[in-house]
Amino acid sequence: MFPDPATGAAQVQVSEVNPPHCARCHGAPPRPVWDSFPLWPGAYGERYGARLSTRERTGLAAFLARQPTHARYRQLLAVQRFADPGTFRPGARSQYAAVAQEPPNAELGIALARLQSQSIARELARRPAFASYQYALLGVADASCGGLAELYPRSLWSEARAALERFARDTAAANAREAQLKSTRAAGGGLPRTARAASSDDALVPLRFVAESALGVDTRRWTLALEKGTYDFTLPPPAAQPLREGLLAEVAARDASVQDLSRYSTSSDGDRYCSYLKRRSRAALGASKEELSALGSEVAEAPSAAPGGPTTAPGAPAGTSPGPAARPAALQLCINCHETGVAPPLPFSDPAELARQLRLRPAARGTLLDEIRFRLSSAAGTQHMPLGVNLSQADRETLERYFSALAYAED
Structure with missing residues (x-):
């Protein structure tokens, strides 16, 4: 979005979102394009921590002379910073006083890398x-x-x-x-x-x-x-x-x-x-x-496991349905946590013993069954189980039905 000198300084043209001629370089989804540390060929301050060359000083001086009246660049803020040689190569005084800041090219690179990293992290988290x-x-x-x-x-x-x-x-x-x-x-x-x-x-x-x-x-x-x-x-x-x-x-x-x-x-x-x-x-x-x-036992919290893992407990035959209902696939998350020594031991792969403990084992919110129901509910917030995995509403309801049926099944 820039003023177009051909139609008058007051006219502004707003481009479409991510136009094709921009995507040719920036890609889809778009990414920032900027050179990497410590060399930025073609930009003022091409070499990190170096004095400006004669060619750079001449070009920058000409730019600064035109900038106040330029249709586009007159909007730039704090431009006079670029007239200071210490902007590109901090002097001894600023270094001694610990007030030196990164040169503009490095500063921009760090800022763009931070934004790009947030985009990458979101992309990974969606997988x-x-x-x-x-x-x-x-x-x-x-x-x-x-x-x-x-x-x-x-x-x-x-x-x-x-x-x-x-x-x-x-x-x-x-x-x-x-x-x-x-x-x-x-x-x-x-x-x-x-x-x-x-x-x-x-x-x-x-x-x-x-x-x-x-x-x-x-x-x-x-x-x-x-x-x-x-x-x-x-x-x-x-x-x-x-x-x-x-x-x-x-x-x-x-x-x-x-x-x-x-x-x-x-x-x-x-x-x-x-x-x-x-x-x-x-x-x-x-x-x-x-x-x-x-690996030791420094951490008491249970690690999460991925949905889609094996659905039978170690040593259990495939297809076993040991209880009042078929064992839900998400139960393997509980097994991976509580039967590996990482979290407090609970017999999730032993239906008979688990049924007994669900009814009789005391917990912070009543019985073990009460505690599990709370940990599967939205009210648990950051205390929800499994830690690190956001189960779907259907998976949570399936687990709750399984545990409830197991607890109240006749011996």
Whole structure:
């Protein structure tokens, strides 16, 4: 939306939403397009932390002279900041006083990366498999909780390991191509060929691997880089990876414990945050009882499991209907939590014992059956069960009917 000088400064033309000529570069859904740290060929302040070249200073001075009367650019705010050489390369005084801020290109890159990360996190959260893989995605979002091997069950990791190695090689090749093309663009503008390929961490290799292999999300348009099909997410050194924050918000909306642990966890307490993610991730993805027990028991809350998992308990024959009604598929979520040592033990795979405890075991809201009914209701809020999984109304009602029928069935 800009004034059109041909029809008069007062005339404004509003484009259609996401017009095709914009989508050619920005894609669908649209993404910001901006170069990655530390080189922005063609923009004033092309090199991060460097003084402006003679060519840049001359061009910027001419722009600033025209800006106050320019039909479009006269609306810009705080333009005089760009006349200060310290804007692009902070001097010793501002650094000593700790008041220096990022140069404009890096500042814009961080802001766009934050918005893009929120969009990516929402896209991931909409996928059906997100409930299963949310803890793995969050754990590898900034590499602070170790590699994917620590978040996947052993059986799943053994299947995924070779594929991840191939994925990493393909990513490195794509980013080497990006660095070469970016160097060519830089050289065309008189800059030295200094572009280097992004590191594995800056390419978000494990996170993107989970997104593509498990959730079916195409990550080729995630980056801000001009070169399509590349994976450079490099940010200035002080900047935290914003995708981790976007994923944390999505996971915390389903499991409030994650937010608290992320704020207060320290290395001195055994890093309960990472331990929590590892246990929840492995339980959700079908780890064995022995494997979960080996991870310790730092967290008492039960990990969520994904809908669509196996519907028979370990050791139970397929198709068994042990009780007054066929066992609902969602019951496997309860089994994965409470029969793996992660949550308080409850015999969800033993109908006879479960029926007895539903009637007789005391709980905060009466009997165990009363407690389960509350945890399945909308009134439970963040205390709902299973943690981290939003069951449909139909699934909740099916579980409640099953437990009620089991509790009141004749012995």
